[in-house]
Amino acid sequence: MKLHIPKELHSFETLLAKLVGENSISASDSSWDHSNESVIRELEKWFLGLGFRCEVIPVDQQAGKYNLIATLGTGSRGLVLAGHTDTVPYDQARWNSDPFKLSFSEGKYYGLGTCDMKGFFPIIVEALKSMDQAELNEPLIIVATADEESSMAGARxxxxQGKLQARAA
Known part of the structure; x- marks a missing residue:
């Protein structure tokens, strides 16, 4: 059975623009540091819409920081696709565009986090569009973590917790 792809998940560019538009900067300097909750909640909505079971996990030692584990299928093994939801601080003087608005120029996307690592999650959705869920023998697990760019608190x-038991990541 092919995965049902909700209409709102049909455009890679729209999905990427949503994530880039969310400020999820992590930094040891509190004047830059932001919550990643809006990115996590957006991803949760996407993966729930695709039939995944989702668990949002507060990162206790970092107020306003969250991880997401989204699982499709069952079993004790499987494949983990892991990425982080935060970005580094930026220098506005080095940007030719708004870092929180996705733009496209000369065959490239621009926006804070497009490559590291917000673009990863819309790529997963694109790959799922051709996947047949009936062919899953083991679970597919999507992990989205907090604070990779600073403390690594989400991944830690x-x-x-030892929740992920997978054959490969």
Whole structure:
């Protein structure tokens, strides 16, 4: 059975623009640091719409920071696709456009996090469009973490909890 792709998930560019538009900068300097909750909630909505089971996990030692584990299929093994939801701070003087608005020029997308790493999640949705769910013998697990660009608190929590039991990542 092919995955049902909700209409709102049909455009890669629209999905990427939504994530780029959310400020999720992580930094040890509190004047730059932001919550990643809006990105996590957007991803949760996407993956729930695709039939995944989703768990949003607060990162206790970092107020306003969250991880997401989205799972399609069952079993104790499987494949983990992992990425982070935060970006580094930016220098406005080095940008020719608004870093929180996706733009396209000379065959390239521009916006804070397009390559590292917000673009990863719309790519997953694109790959899922051709996937037949009936062919899953093991679960597909999507992990989205907080604070990779600063403290690694999100990934550390996932590791400490020992929730992911997969054959490969």
């Amino acid at each position: 929590l996932i590791a400490q």
